[in-house]
Amino acid sequence: MSMSDFYADRLFNALERNDPAPGMLLVAAPGMFSEEFNRSVVLIIEHNEQLTFGVNLASRSDLAVFNIMPEWLPAVAKPQALYIGGPLNQQSVVGLAMTKAGVDIDDTEHLNRLANRLAHVDLRAEPGDVAELVEGMRLFAGYAEWSPGQLAGEIERGDWYVTPALPTDVIVPGRTDLWGHVMRRQQMPLPLFSTFPADLADN
Template identity: 60%
Template structure:
């Protein structure tokens, strides 16, 4: 008898911009990953991986952005597509309304997509932290729905601090801990269960 994936029988949230895709424990591709959904429609889902940090320092490529980039100040790999394209996501500063600032596009409360053509100096007063992502992940028509149906992903609301989590944080475990039971019980599930 084969065991059903953990997420199959759980109540489901619908994918939408501002939601997270949390990889199922033991998922072979994208193990222990957390994706932020940036756009979602019947035709396309587009998001960035919040968990994969590169070895490339922001200072070496875009030093002018250092004053607004959260530590660790390295690029994150948003996904395998178009990795020469850099996107910025961050947490708006307290009291800032993104709709009043063309440099910011609201994804969820205090979670913003930043126009990379903006002046980083101006952004210092608009965001509490920013992360730069090279590349993105894309799902075509029906692909993400099928992966969710098979139990590959759990959909949950994002918090703005998820995007700028400290370098030492285990974002996957932290996100799992704040979900309804029984998901917090799986927050210590290892990346490579065969080695345990």
């Protein structure tokens, strides 16, 4: 079976579809061939006619935040490692946070609302000011980006499932398989695929 045949018969094609938007997740299809995006869970930060921009929540690096941006440690949730947000511009860092209950994101200067209790953090802010507002945050090196029409084509092909993010997705414990966790809370039959192996040779 060719790669194009495999993609053309994707599980996601048969499911009801949500539209991409800030605060939504792009969940990689089981068996995604791209090594960069296999079992990835991309949180969309920006989506417009020019581009779609987001970060993969599911790829933790071996680099400690302490060694890269130690001033942010009081706000960063455990494990306090730098995550790999995507293949582009890994010298840049993106901050995402789950806010404390009762914080009005729209009334804060350094947080941009993505969903209820889910925010994009302005890293030009004083870390201490942000730490007072958040339950926890993550720092992501690099990002993923799609040009006009590119993401729509990949969704149509069945590469991605679009679903609302939960604020806890950003700060899940290090032992959590986020891809499997997100799949298990979707409509049937997606929970049945939550243990799909990262490498088909393992199956």
